[in-house]
Amino acid sequence: MPSNIKLNYVEFPAKDISATKKFFEDAFGWHFIDYGPDYTAFENEGLDGGFYKSDLTSLASNGAALLVLKTSNLAQTQSRVESFGGKISTPIFSFPGGSRFHFIEPSGNEFAVWCVTET
Template sequence: MESNKINYVELPAKDLTLNKSFFEKAFGWSFQDFGTEYTAFENAGLDGGFFQADFASRPQNGAALVVLYSSELETTLERVKEYGGSIEQEIFEFPGGRRFHFLDPCGNEWAVWSKLA
């Protein structure tokens, strides 16, 4: 581990089982449970976890936006919808790429981006 570098991120989840199922199916993540109110995610590019909470992480409430990368943006968008996520903002272009925003089943906002072809 490197000192003074982002090492871990934690996000709220109203339903740990529901969020675990969504991220396993839509993104291929794996999980390790630590009791009934916390699960750590693995194989996600950055280590982190979900903690049991009755609120959600949304940028408009001051939370950081976690952005994932996909080389197949449209396919990822369809997988998000198929497995229970909801599209918050459809695919749009920005300098250097394209992205969309979605809410996971517990209401946390995420984004997925891809380089311009």
């Protein structure tokens, strides 16, 4: 199998592209490039991707892939998510090697954030 085939890009639906962009800009400092009114892209965030206009949402409970962001301060990141309009869908929980929480961004897509457990 070729070793040069890697994950490179991810796309999400967005009911409200403007609200989704503002959330990710404010909560995480992401930058976007607009490609017309129905598509916006982000780069250099660990994995490049974009949001396209759609009434659909991406939820793990419906079988969608869950993208997980990594932070060094889980409580502070959760506070930022909540203060900029994200809704916590799964509170912080621990697992071997770390902790995480899940949230829903303004367009209804689910993401998670995790942090390595300090030893």
